[in-house]
Structure formats: C-alpha cells, structure tokens
Amino acid sequence: MRISLFLTALLLAQALPAQELPENPIEEMSSEQVRAFEIEVMEKVADLALIPPVPNISPLPEYGYDRLDYGMTIGIERTPGGRLWACWVAGGDSPKAFFVLNSSDDDGETWSSPRLVLDSHSKTLPRDRSILVGNLWTDPLGRLWLIFDQSMDMFDGRGGVWATICENPDGEEPTWSAPRRIWHGVTLNKPTVLSSGDWMLPVSLDQRGGLDAFKGCFRGLDPLRGANVLVSSDKGATWERRGAAIFPNPDWHEHMIVERKDGSLWMLARTAKGIMESDSMDGGRSWSEARTSAIHHPVARFHIRRLVSGKILLIKHGLSIETHEGRSQLTAWLSGDEGKSWQGGLLLDERSGISYPDGFQAPDGTLYISYDHNRSTDGEILMARFTEDDILAREFRGPKSKGKILISRPLARELAELPKFEKSPKEPNPMIDLPLVDLSSERQRHSVVAAGTESIYQGHCDTVLLPDGRTMFTAWCLGHAQWIGPLAKSEDAGRTWTDPLAVPSNWSTTSNTPALHRLVGPGGVARLVCFAGGLDWSRGGKPPYPLFQSVSEDEGKTWSAMIPNGVEGEVPPKTILSFDRGNRLVMWSDLPGYVVQSESIDGGLHWSVIRRILRVPDRWSQPCVIASPDGKSLVMLMRENSRRFHSLVSFSHDEAQSWSPPRELPAFLTGDRHVAKYVGGERLVVAFRDMAVSSSTYGHYVAWVGRFEDLAGGRAGDYRIKLFHNSLRKEVDEPGKGNTDCGYSDLEVLPDGTVVATTYVKYAEGPEKHSVMNTRFRLDETDAKLVR
Known part of the structure; x- marks a missing residue:
C-alpha cells in the first residue's frame, strides 16, 4: 500500500498536461515498457x-x-x-x-x-x-x-x-x-x-x-x-x-x-x-x-x-x-x-x-x-x-x-519473558492496622554523625558495623544524592563520631548515595567496600549508570580510589548476600523499569555483568533482600516510584536464581529505601521512609517490626516505630502530601540487641539543612512501650 501511494504521486508528477493524460496510461504500455517504468520508479x-x-x-x-x-x-x-x-x-x-x-x-x-x-x-x-x-x-x-x-x-x-x-x-x-x-x-x-x-x-x-x-x-x-x-x-x-x-x-x-x-x-x-x-x-x-x-x-x-x-x-x-x-x-x-x-x-x-x-x-x-x-x-x-x-x-x-x-x-x-508486576484484582489493605511506638521525640537516644549547616546539606547515608561490635563507619553524600566523600568513624557503637576521614580525592567527584558493606570472600578474606555512582544528577539523571567501588583491606584505615566495577545500576546496592558457603556474593540494584542482579566469586573485587530479573512499573525500586532464618527463602522489598501502587514484594526459593512476579505489599510496609536486620535471630526490623498515603507518619522515618513469616504470608506483624520526625513537614500537611526528604538509612544490631538506626533528616526547625543522625533502641523497650 505504501509503494502504491508513492507510485501514484510519481505518476501525477509526470510532465504531460492533465488534458493530454489518458485515463490509464499504463494500459497502453507493452510488458517491456511496464517493466522499464517499474525500474524507473524504483530508482526514484x-x-x-x-x-x-x-x-x-x-x-x-x-x-x-x-x-x-x-x-x-x-x-x-x-x-x-x-x-x-x-x-x-x-x-x-x-x-x-x-x-x-x-x-x-x-x-x-x-x-x-x-x-x-x-x-x-x-x-x-x-x-x-x-x-x-x-x-x-x-x-x-x-x-x-x-x-x-x-x-x-x-x-x-x-x-x-x-x-x-x-x-x-x-x-x-x-x-x-x-x-x-x-x-x-x-x-x-x-x-x-x-x-x-x-x-x-x-x-x-x-x-x-x-x-x-x-x-x-x-x-x-x-x-x-x-x-x-x-x-x-x-x-x-x-x-x-x-x-x-x-x-x-x-x-x-x-x-x-x-x-x-x-x-x-x-x-x-x-x-x-x-x-x-x-x-x-x-x-x-x-x-x-x-x-x-x-x-x-x-x-x-x-x-x-x-x-x-x-x-x-x-x-x-x-x-x-x-x-x-x-x-x-x-x-x-x-x-x-x-x-x-x-x-x-x-x-x-x-x-x-x-x-x-x-x-x-x-x-x-x-x-x-x-x-x-x-x-x-x-x-x-x-x-x-x-x-x-x-x-x-x-x-x-x-x-x-x-x-x-x-x-x-x-x-x-x-x-x-521476565516476571513482571501486574496489579491484582484484589486490592491490598490501604489502611495501617498496626499500633505505633513513637521514639522520635526521645532525644536522649539520638547522636549526631554530621550536623547540617545553613550551607551544607548532609545527605543520604549508610553504615557498617565491624565484628568487634563497637567500631562503625558512616558514609554519606553532600547534597541530595550528590557528591560522596564524607566518611566518619565511631569506636563507641555510634554514640560519638570523628570528623570526616581522609579518603582518595576522586570520592568527592563520584556521586549518588553511598553503600557500605563488609564482604567476606572465599578463604574467609574480609574487606570493607564502599559503593557509589550509578545515577548522576550532573548528567540530568540520564544513563549510563555505572557503579563504582572503593575497597579497604585494613578495616577502614585506608581506602582505594573509586573505580568502575562493571555493574550498571541507578543506586548502589543496599543488600549483598552470601551463598554457596561464602563462595558467591549477590548484589541487587535497579534500572528504570527493572530490578537487576550481579554476582561476585572473589569476595566483591569483581562483579558479573548485570542480569535483569524483574520488571517493575517505574524506576528506583531500590531492592532490599531478606533471607529467611533457615536460608531457604528470600523476600525482596521494593520501592514503587510511580506512586500508583503500594511498595512491591517478590520471593525466591532457589538462592536468587529465579523470582516470583512482583505484587503489592500492604500499606504498613509501603515506603522508600527499605533496610532490614534480624534482632535476636527471629524478629525483623525493617526501616524506611514512610510513603503510605493513609499513614499518620507519612514522610517521616519509620520502622516495621515483625517476622519473616509475616512478610511471606502478608500478615501485619507486630507494630511500627516512628524513629525520626522530618521537621520539614508541617502540621497542616495531610498524608500523601508535603515534604518526604529523609529515610535513606541503615540499621546495625549491637551484641546486646540494641538497634542503631542511622538516617539523613531535617532534624530541627531553623535555617540548618539536613543532618546525618542516629537513634538507638531495643525491642524489649519498644515492646514494653506498646504494652503501656
């Protein structure tokens, strides 16, 4: 049909005046002339x-x-x-x-x-x-x-x-x-x-x-x-x-x-x-x-x-x-x-x-x-x-x-062929039928890692706890998901912190939200790794999204320069888990519309080319992966950035080889940048930025307390905790509206069961910008508050 329209246009463009044109000039041509005409047209x-x-x-x-x-x-x-x-x-x-x-x-x-x-x-x-x-x-x-x-x-x-x-x-x-x-x-x-x-x-x-x-x-x-x-x-x-x-x-x-x-x-x-x-x-x-x-x-x-x-x-x-x-x-x-x-x-x-x-x-x-x-x-x-x-x-x-x-x-x-999210005809529970324990005003629990000033925005952060149970590092960025570089150390389990330590100069030219991990490879060799890069706002957030990493071989005393690690993802990995008796590490990140996975067999020095494993409605799924206590199952919690659905969940029962199609979570776990740790072997604490539009703590930094079986079975769990108050939110702000800038965080569990939750947040009213803060609590304390 396309070529016939084109031929018609060519015929009409011939030099003969309209009154001299036969009704159909092709009819008067011999087969040889028709073929010559066809070739002439095709050459045009x-x-x-x-x-x-x-x-x-x-x-x-x-x-x-x-x-x-x-x-x-x-x-x-x-x-x-x-x-x-x-x-x-x-x-x-x-x-x-x-x-x-x-x-x-x-x-x-x-x-x-x-x-x-x-x-x-x-x-x-x-x-x-x-x-x-x-x-x-x-x-x-x-x-x-x-x-x-x-x-x-x-x-x-x-x-x-x-x-x-x-x-x-x-x-x-x-x-x-x-x-x-x-x-x-x-x-x-x-x-x-x-x-x-x-x-x-x-x-x-x-x-x-x-x-x-x-x-x-x-x-x-x-x-x-x-x-x-x-x-x-x-x-x-x-x-x-x-x-x-x-x-x-x-x-x-x-x-x-x-x-x-x-x-x-x-x-x-x-x-x-x-x-x-x-x-x-x-x-x-x-x-x-x-x-x-x-x-x-x-x-x-x-x-x-x-x-x-x-x-x-x-x-x-x-x-x-x-x-x-x-x-x-x-x-x-x-x-x-x-x-x-x-x-x-x-x-x-x-x-x-x-x-x-x-x-x-x-x-x-x-x-x-x-x-x-x-x-x-x-x-x-x-x-x-x-x-x-x-x-x-x-x-x-x-x-x-x-x-x-x-x-x-x-x-x-x-x-x-990937598993993909499809909205279920059965709506998830939009309401949060869980009690709330509010610790946000208990300032004796709080420690300052890096105070914001009128000109310095202390941004998205991550932590790592060393095996001694007391030494912690926090890395964060300056500006909203912008340049990394600050790295501080605590030797008293996060109560007091050094000034930013000396790190290689190219940290400050590497952007996005850092992620700290202690990775143990084959032979029991342990390294600290700081991941950064991915989405770069200096490029307007456009691809490519190369991740970088820096390695410390001496428990954080010295660090290598940031180098590309071959992984493509918008955000550095919040979760890296070990499989096959420590011989295989798996990390998760995201690209627009996908969750991605990469593996290392040398303790995190080198990583495989990413494998896209799930299709999701939007970008920034920021996967958090939690293993069941017996190690037989994995659950992945994901941010849902289109804001048309609750947060998402997927399951694996074959050590991350395959994943179930994502589905919506209930409102009580709907949020951004989930992080999770076990406390006492069975109970889970999952911290995140609350994004449930029905939540009274919408836009604040919160945690959910429950068990793996609750996540697997869609049950409500025990309760939620308000950890920090985002002071940019006003009393007149309704749930689902207003500022939500907080909650990229991490959790560390001390030997006595104390949970240290570190986040960036606009801590108090006034001209000062965001600070990096932590709070600490024990589940027996929050359990007791719930009973009262």
Whole structure:
C-alpha cells in the first residue's frame, strides 16, 4: 500500500498536461515498457537513500539494550587515548538494520550503554532504508571513522558508502561530523594504509545488482560492479575509484587487502564457493584473474591484516587452514612468509553460531578481535584479546590475554519473558492496622554523625558495623544524592563520631548515595567496600549508570580510589548476600523499569555483568533482600516510584536464581529505601521512609517490626516505630502530601540487641539543612512501650 501511494504521486508528477493524460496510461504500455517504468520508479525510490542520516548522540533510552533484539558485529577499533569503540547491527540482517556503537575505557573489560546510533528508518518512507554494513577505523591522524552503507531495503542496486568522522573520540562528549557520501556500493572492512601513504578502502558494488523490488535497477553501474578499491591521497578529503577485481559466484565480496613487502596487493574475497584471491601489481588499477584460495572457509567474513612485526594475521573458521566446520571454531593464525604458510591456530571461540571477525593491533602489540554469537537469539558481540605469542602457543598466556569478553547483548527478547508486576484484582489493605511506638521525640537516644549547616546539606547515608561490635563507619553524600566523600568513624557503637576521614580525592567527584558493606570472600578474606555512582544528577539523571567501588583491606584505615566495577545500576546496592558457603556474593540494584542482579566469586573485587530479573512499573525500586532464618527463602522489598501502587514484594526459593512476579505489599510496609536486620535471630526490623498515603507518619522515618513469616504470608506483624520526625513537614500537611526528604538509612544490631538506626533528616526547625543522625533502641523497650 505504501509503494502504491508513492507510485501514484510519481505518476501525477509526470510532465504531460492533465488534458493530454489518458485515463490509464499504463494500459497502453507493452510488458517491456511496464517493466522499464517499474525500474524507473524504483530508482526514484532508491534516491531516498541519498538523504544523509543524522548521528544520534543521545540514543538512550530509546536504543538501550532492553529495547534491542538483535546483534551482528560490524567492528572494533582503538583510539589514540586508549578508548575502545565497537559497532554492531541492530534490527536484523535485513532491511530493518541500523548501527549502534558503544565504548570501553578499561581495555574492554566493561562497556558503556549505546553512545551513538545511526538509524535512517522513517515511518514516512515507502520502503525500509537500511544501514547494514560498514567499519570502524582510526586513521593515521587519530580520527575515528564510522564508514557505513545506506540503501533502500537490503540493497537497491546502487547502495552508497558514507562516512562520519569523530575528531575527539577519547573525549567526554565525542562529536561526529555530518555524514558524507563517498561512492556507491557497500563496505565491511577497514581501509589499508599503503606504503605510498595512500589510503585504500575496499568497496563492493555487488555483481548481482539490486534485490527483490529493486532487481534490474541501476544497470548503468554494471561496468563498475565487482570488488572495487577506492583510494584517498589527501587524508580522506576525497576518494576515487582505482579499480576492481571480478570474482565468480559473488556473495557481497567483503574483501580485504594486504600490501605485500614487494609492493604488490593481495586481495581476498568472500564468494559463494569460499575465499578467492586476486593480485594487483599496479597499486590496485588492475587485478589478476580470480583463483581459489588455499584457505578453506565457509561463506562468511574473515579477517586478515599486516602486523607491526611484519607477520600477517588471519582470523578464520576451522581448526586448520585446510578445514572448517561452518561458522564455528574461530581461530587465529600467523604467517611469516606472506601467506604461503600459516602457524598457530589459537582457538578464540569453539561454539557454533559465531561469525564476522574484525580487529586491530594496539601500540603494545596486543591484538583485539570482535565477533558475534547467535545474532538472532543471544545477539552477543564479543571480544578476544591476545598476543602473537598466544597464537603460536595456541593458548591464552599473556597477562592481558582473555577470550569471550562481552561487548554487548540485546535484551528485549529476554526481558519480555521476565516476571513482571501486574496489579491484582484484589486490592491490598490501604489502611495501617498496626499500633505505633513513637521514639522520635526521645532525644536522649539520638547522636549526631554530621550536623547540617545553613550551607551544607548532609545527605543520604549508610553504615557498617565491624565484628568487634563497637567500631562503625558512616558514609554519606553532600547534597541530595550528590557528591560522596564524607566518611566518619565511631569506636563507641555510634554514640560519638570523628570528623570526616581522609579518603582518595576522586570520592568527592563520584556521586549518588553511598553503600557500605563488609564482604567476606572465599578463604574467609574480609574487606570493607564502599559503593557509589550509578545515577548522576550532573548528567540530568540520564544513563549510563555505572557503579563504582572503593575497597579497604585494613578495616577502614585506608581506602582505594573509586573505580568502575562493571555493574550498571541507578543506586548502589543496599543488600549483598552470601551463598554457596561464602563462595558467591549477590548484589541487587535497579534500572528504570527493572530490578537487576550481579554476582561476585572473589569476595566483591569483581562483579558479573548485570542480569535483569524483574520488571517493575517505574524506576528506583531500590531492592532490599531478606533471607529467611533457615536460608531457604528470600523476600525482596521494593520501592514503587510511580506512586500508583503500594511498595512491591517478590520471593525466591532457589538462592536468587529465579523470582516470583512482583505484587503489592500492604500499606504498613509501603515506603522508600527499605533496610532490614534480624534482632535476636527471629524478629525483623525493617526501616524506611514512610510513603503510605493513609499513614499518620507519612514522610517521616519509620520502622516495621515483625517476622519473616509475616512478610511471606502478608500478615501485619507486630507494630511500627516512628524513629525520626522530618521537621520539614508541617502540621497542616495531610498524608500523601508535603515534604518526604529523609529515610535513606541503615540499621546495625549491637551484641546486646540494641538497634542503631542511622538516617539523613531535617532534624530541627531553623535555617540548618539536613543532618546525618542516629537513634538507638531495643525491642524489649519498644515492646514494653506498646504494652503501656
């Protein structure tokens, strides 16, 4: 229907005056004329691919991993400052294709969310307009090129090679030039810098012509079809076609070029019969008749390049040069005799469904290869990092050598299957039918950790208690969820506190609400870890959300600088639990619409890539996870930030491997930033910012007292406690309205059963801003008050 409307518009635009138009001019055409007319119209449609796409430098959240469902690698590159960039195809190996780029600042260990997208699709177009293949290349000037094709459908018979260039690829905010069209065709592999200084770009103008509706289009380009080479002698300002090799059974060519030491050029190309080769003795102007390569390979992309050592690197499928088993067994080889023989055979990935290697060599000689795995299902883009010595040894031996490093993975299909919140037809109890014990006015219980002033807002805090039962640390931020840095110590169980301790300088440039944990890893090694980062208000709260951590190996005397830990989450984890006899730590955080989970097997030094485990209505779910006394069950309490529902709860009975769909909690546990501790082995204290609109303590810092069975069974529990009064709330404020700025907190239980609850709060009326305070109580005291 779309194309018929477009054809009608074209017909009406023809030059004949209206009175001279036959009622239906198509009826008077012969079949040959009709076909010629169809081709003419489709070539006009193909002109829509001459419109340059606009680089999208703010692609989130629309192009976040949770919105993507496909992954086919394009390439990987390193920029002068050491940043790695990767590019892949999303949308499908189809007319729906578009490009996505991300980056890594730690040598590929962790990768950002998508940073750049090239998507030229539009609902107003009569056909799909795809960006399907291309490459990433750092030129000798240090500029990062993104070279790509743009065509209507998969290939409209003409295609088009385009480039956008980034002059500051290592900057905080890389900028990309307006794309410019270089020539026809498509390109998949990087340019080769020749000994003459010329840059040679391999470009395929497929000999098969246009596909499907575009079959027969642009026959005028037929003399130029083949495995072309374009050359720039002015550092990429202009490009000109120099020549082309012709291969039988063409299949996108995907050709690569190596300059031999004698100055001749060696071209290898993909065909429907495997790799074929051709040579040029005149700089690419003419090419020899194609011949079958001794390198046996499936119909798939390969990678070949000259190394600094003078050897040639080959990445292919198969455990030998003469064999392959389809798109599996990706291996690395070296040749010291210009490709006559090959040594090594390092197995980069043994699995099936792997393909499309691309790579580069870093200044220190390290080799980097990207490839994809199961494009339509897993959609993983992966990286291997290794050395020439590794290739010859046929194993990863180097200190940095490593395989199967994840660059990206689309999540849309997976996330569609996640347990998700659905409102129950049975409304949870909106009223709070629990007694309240009010301790907020009993100031003898209170201690000041950090007093607010007229200019200093002492913000969101967290604590950790050491095994001696007396030494505590509190970390907090300056400003509302802003810069961390303050860390104080108490040696009398939180009654008195030091001034802020010396910490590394980059703490003060790391934002958000800190979380302190004492983590015990395999072998009983204990460390203190301060987590921070995630949501950063200096970026307007926009993604990405990288978490950071600092480690103390000496019980808090000294701390490391804050470094990214590879976990993505909006808030640092309030809960980290130990499983498998201390060999597996699990943390929980959140991203907009999801609860996420990450694991560590080395005591918290390194963390796995996050796994989204639950879908929730909004952001900031801030999960708090509590294990049952026997350890067989887990309950997760979550903030519900859309304010349309009560707080949420989910359960796991397999040590956090799977979770039940979230459901609403009763009003008495509805709040933000839940934290929980057992007291005396069986009873639970759960503290939070009260957000139940039916609550008389709405907007204040409160706690719930009950048992795990109450949470599991939806029972009311014992009672609630008002811990601190938020002095920003006025007497006239009704529940559900007014200020609620308090309650990011933590609980510590002393050896005698005393609970120390620490929070940030506007403690008293007056000009002073928020303070960090704690209060202390015992359950036998609050039990007794309840009886009275």
